[in-house]
Amino acid sequence: MVLLLIGIGLSLSLGSVSIPIDEVLKILLGVTIENSTWDYIIVNYRLPKTLTALLIGSGLAISGLLMQTLFRNPLAGPYVLGLSSGASLGVAILLMGAGLFSGIFGEFVFSKWSIILAASLGSVLVMLAVLATAQKVKDTMTLLIIGLMVASLTSAVVSVLAYFSNAEELQLYIFWSFGSLGNLAWGEVGLLSFCWLIGLGLALGCLKNLNALLLGENYAKSMGVKLNRNRILIILSTAIFAGSATAFAGPIAFVGLAVPHLVRQLVTSNDHKILLPNIIFGGAFLMVLCDIIAQLPGSDSTLPINAVTSIFGAPVVIWLLVRKRKLKF
């Protein structure tokens, strides 16, 4: 918790314009300071970015936990159902297929909102497909495989699109796929928080049943869990978390898969009542930390967030696993 607060402070303070931490606090507390540029930067740029990092980090981490428990598989993450591939496809069609639409839509194609719209549309479509399958297929493992198939199908289509598109369009798409936390204005942060709250509500609703699922589906059923309804709630929650994260910040890898493992190593309990709050803090903290690193303190340039999460996160997870010698799952 304290670490998280320090992280938030640092991420607000550092950047291409370095602002002293005490000034940051003053601005947050509503005290007017002399340097109004700083005030502007904090309120309109840094604060939304840090909030985005918190929401997306914790959201992806929660959905990673949900998927790992639902599928009883340590390799599952928020994207196993193909949601981010759906979003990628949406954006790819928008950016690289733009030649086809640009006559009609003109400048709109390349605006920020159209990308968010395309990404949401893509992940919503995939989510609906997965939900429809979940109704039909009774076996959860089959659902996992189908999710992976959808993911590879959509990325294949993206490859085809990429092959036929020109360098400029390709670059636009690649930049989107790097992920970015910093492009959101207050309105979008509000929308993201709204999605986050709905996702959290759904996750809380199946918290108790998640514990029952630790014993396998047959046990869960024998203890009165409505398997199908529960599965759909979990998928919906994940889709909302992961879908909104991808729509607003691009496909951010790693956090969703790794944070649940990190937290399990540290809290040594598999009780979701204990795991969930820890994972929210863990995910938020890791994301803010990555955001700080991505700012490359003291320099003008920013690293792509997607690369940072993996470059600095993966060694941490490997180190923890090697040190503890055993995957707690």
Next chain:
Amino acid sequence: MSSKAKFTSSILTANSLSIGYKDKRETIEIASQINFEIQPGELVALIGINGSGKSTLLKTLSGIIPALTGDILIDNASISSLQNKDLASKQSLVLTNEIVSKQLSVFELVALGRHPYTNWLGHLSQKDLNHVDEAIKQVGLLQNQHKTCDALSDGQFQKVLIARALAQNTPLILMDEPTTHLDMYHKAYVLQLLKSIVKRSQKSILYASHEINLALQLCDKIILIDQGKVTYGRPSDLIQKGTFNSLFPKDLIVFDEISQSFRMKISTD
């Protein structure tokens, strides 16, 4: 109660039940004309050779797959009319082939048995805690209750699963091969434990098993599935009727009526 369904004291009743698998194209019937009544406080073994349909019957009784025809009554209520949640307060399961997370402590896993009774967050009330405590005591794992399950032996873990079912506090417990992977001593120990549970608490336990010899010595009743036919009765009655003589091909294993157990035929040539 309607006039047709007779009200009995039995906890689990099968009425001309037929079990098997059904899909759009075909129906595979595994056994039919199954009739039995299990009374409170009885330990019943479900016996049959591999592939005879023990698991199918157990799955049907626990509501995991539907019956083809016939009725299953639990506590005088038809199983098909019960919601998952109501069923959970009447029967609990001990399964062997489930992938259970062993990262839970003994206490946490047993406490999951209280799932049907707790609030939406799964908060354990004092009553729940008492049930959990009692269940852990009954299987003799009190000293180990804060250990993680992956630190336990197979035999101990089996006891944890049994304790979880006890904590669910149901009049009926169904078990799928509770003694597999255990050595002879622990097999006997677990079955003795089951016997003491039914005696003390008036719960009924139906368990599927390959341990025919132990079952014959210990159980109140036996359900035998053999080539699609189901026989039900006291071990001594079934032995008298010669039911066991034809269970296995005679070249290797024969039933010895004097010792009331199956014996291996030692070839003397």
